Amino acid sequence: MPSTVSDARAVSVQSERQSPDMDPRPRKNNFLAKWAAEFWRPVAFVFALVLLWWLVTAQKWVAPFILPSPQDTLRALSENGTYLAQHTGVTTLETVLGFVIAILLGELVAVLMVYSRSLEKTMYPIILFAQVIPKIAIAPLFVVWLGFGLEPKIWVAVLMAFFPIVVSGMAGLRSVDPEILELTSTMGANPFKTFLKVRLPASLPQLFSGLKVAATLAVTGAVVGEFVGANEGLGYVILQANGNIDTAMLFAALIIMSLLGILLFAIIQIAEWFLVPWQASRRTGGASTNG
Amino acid sequence: MTALLHEKRVTTTQPVVTIENLNITYSTKRSRMTALDGINLNVEQGEFLSIAGPSGCGKSTLLKVVAGLTAATSGQAQLRGQQIKGPRRDIGYVFQRAALLEWRNVRGNILLQAEMRGMDKAKAARRADELIEMTGLGGFEKSFPHELSGGMQQRVSLCRALLHEPDVLLMDEPFGALDALTRERMNIELHRIWRETGTTVILVTHSVAEAVFLANRVVVMSARPGTILETLDVPLGSHRDYAATMEDPDFVRVSARVRELLGASHTAE
Numbered sequence A: 001m002p003s004t005v006s007d008a009r010a011v012s013v014q015s016e017r018q019s020p021d022m023d024p025r026p027r028k029n030n031f032l033a034k035w036a037a038e039f040w041r042p043v044a045f046v047f048a049l050v051l052l053w054w055l056v057t058a059q060k061w062v063a064p065f066i067l068p069s070p071q072d073t074l075r076a077l078s079e080n081g082t083y084l085a086q087h088t089g090v091t092t093l094e095t096v097l098g099f100v101i102a103i104l105l106g107e108l109v110a111v112l113m114v115y116s117r118s119l120e121k122t123m124y125p126i127i128l129f130a131q132v133i134p135k136i137a138i139a140p141l142f143v144v145w146l147g148f149g150l151e152p153k154i155w156v157a158v159l160m161a162f163f164p165i166v167v168s169g170m171a172g173l174r175s176v177d178p179e180i181l182e183l184t185s186t187m188g189a190n191p192f193k194t195f196l197k198v199r200l201p202a203s204l205p206q207l208f209s210g211l212k213v214a215a216t217l218a219v220t221g222a223v224v225g226e227f228v229g230a231n232e233g234l235g236y237v238i239l240q241a242n243g244n245i246d247t248a249m250l251f252a253a254l255i256i257m258s259l260l261g262i263l264l265f266a267i268i269q270i271a272e273w274f275l276v277p278w279q280a281s282r283r284t285g286g287a288s289t290n291g
Numbered sequence B: 001m002t003a004l005l006h007e008k009r010v011t012t013t014q015p016v017v018t019i020e021n022l023n024i025t026y027s028t029k030r031s032r033m034t035a036l037d038g039i040n041l042n043v044e045q046g047e048f049l050s051i052a053g054p055s056g057c058g059k060s061t062l063l064k065v066v067a068g069l070t071a072a073t074s075g076q077a078q079l080r081g082q083q084i085k086g087p088r089r090d091i092g093y094v095f096q097r098a099a100l101l102e103w104r105n106v107r108g109n110i111l112l113q114a115e116m117r118g119m120d121k122a123k124a125a126r127r128a129d130e131l132i133e134m135t136g137l138g139g140f141e142k143s144f145p146h147e148l149s150g151g152m153q154q155r156v157s158l159c160r161a162l163l164h165e166p167d168v169l170l171m172d173e174p175f176g177a178l179d180a181l182t183r184e185r186m187n188i189e190l191h192r193i194w195r196e197t198g199t200t201v202i203l204v205t206h207s208v209a210e211a212v213f214l215a216n217r218v219v220v221m222s223a224r225p226g227t228i229l230e231t232l233d234v235p236l237g238s239h240r241d242y243a244a245t246m247e248d249p250d251f252v253r254v255s256a257r258v259r260e261l262l263g264a265s266h267t268a269e
């Protein structure tokens, strides 16, 4: 019977944990091994791709102004180190600020809409409408309104990242077991306490999946903003390189941009491990105790 | 005769729960559905009451009325002589699914009750330790729900429901998801806990053996609309051994009658 089996499992968990304060989560070296096990495939794939890239350019199958060689791209990266670093800094700032504002606004709107049915009915259509307008079409408007500084880029990033945060935030807040809410109402808890101790933590797993999507969109938003009108940032670098038919530089900027997206994604992932440990341990730990 | 005995008890002490002519009607867009019809029920201080009945007859609804989570359409429902108007703080609730917070360990889940109520921290912690000991969860205080078996999760849920020493413990098919053996063990433990705490318990169950083994009285309900078919006294002592009780002629007789009543209103376990 399933329950007796799991009872036995729970007993074995106890015997493994002789000292009461031992952490059930995997140890450090274990952790590194897990990373290696998880990431060797994508790393090998990227390596193979670069190799193919090198082969194609070394054999001169395509012209260098169409596809620069890996070496040329690397040279563009290293020779323009400070130039690229400066513009990367600008784009990073826009992205991060846009993302943070989107999180604050998105979560606030999600909470309001979950708690008030009439607010949801009023705001949701507007938010949906704002979402379906192509952001590239809005970006010039933001430049007209906000000028050529950082603001329009930040707000395009906000606009891009906002929607997935609202949607995942709402879904998360709604995912609470209704019986738990009934239970807290018999505990005489005020709504704020229930929100803080039950609803908000219960919403985190779903919220984080939205944040991961939003993080990558925020990078896109900032660059789209720069395309429309800027004299700094990676979007600007790309436009300049394009104008000079400097494909190596263009590739360099592209690589930095994707690294920026990956970095932001990784930060969210790490934050998730810290803030939603029960989710991670259920995924990995659950499998290992059963197997 | 059972009615007579019952009357006598009512006159000596004030019942904890009093339900008179209770009617619950759910109205949906298309139809109106009477879930409970003309329910009269008293539950005495310290009593263990089991409720059995076919699926959908309104057992959960009845518990929710006592908890103040569902309002009476008509009739009276009182807890400790007070009209039940909104969610009641003086009850403990155990659901079929343990309904634990997965980000809190065993202790944290039990203490949620204390935090929400703003109970004295030290006192609540001491009480939690007692309950953990009493329910055999010792050594698992720091385990998270996904590391526990179904039976252990239900014990945590029970501890949480008992932490604030409620006047009435409401249990809605708490062991329905457990296998037969674990369920038996939980029955024995619940019986002991009931004896040790002296709490008034209302238990909804689909298991006849569980209903009779644990209870002072068993209420058998009919299918929609839910009415009380019969209330049976269980004339067994307050200290019951599981194996011996299963063979006890009174147990066998009452169980047979409950089965008969349930069979008559179709659907059994």
Ligand SMILES: Nc1ncnc2c1ncn2[C@@H]1O[C@H](COP(=O)(O)OP(=O)(O)OP(=O)(O)O)[C@@H](O)[C@H]1O
Binding pocket: B026, B027, B028, B033, B035, B053, B054, B055, B056, B057, B058, B059, B060, B061, B062, B224
């Ligand atoms: N919120 C609700 N809205 C409308 N109808 C409801 C609602 N809650 C319960 N009902 C109906 O009331 C009836 C009684 O439901 P209840 O959950 O109390 O039954 P139950 O005896 O606990 O059944 P089970 O043994 O299957 O748990 C059912 O027919 C159900 O469909």
Ligand SMILES: [Mg+2]
Binding pocket: B059, B060, B061, B172
């Ligand atoms: Mg039910």
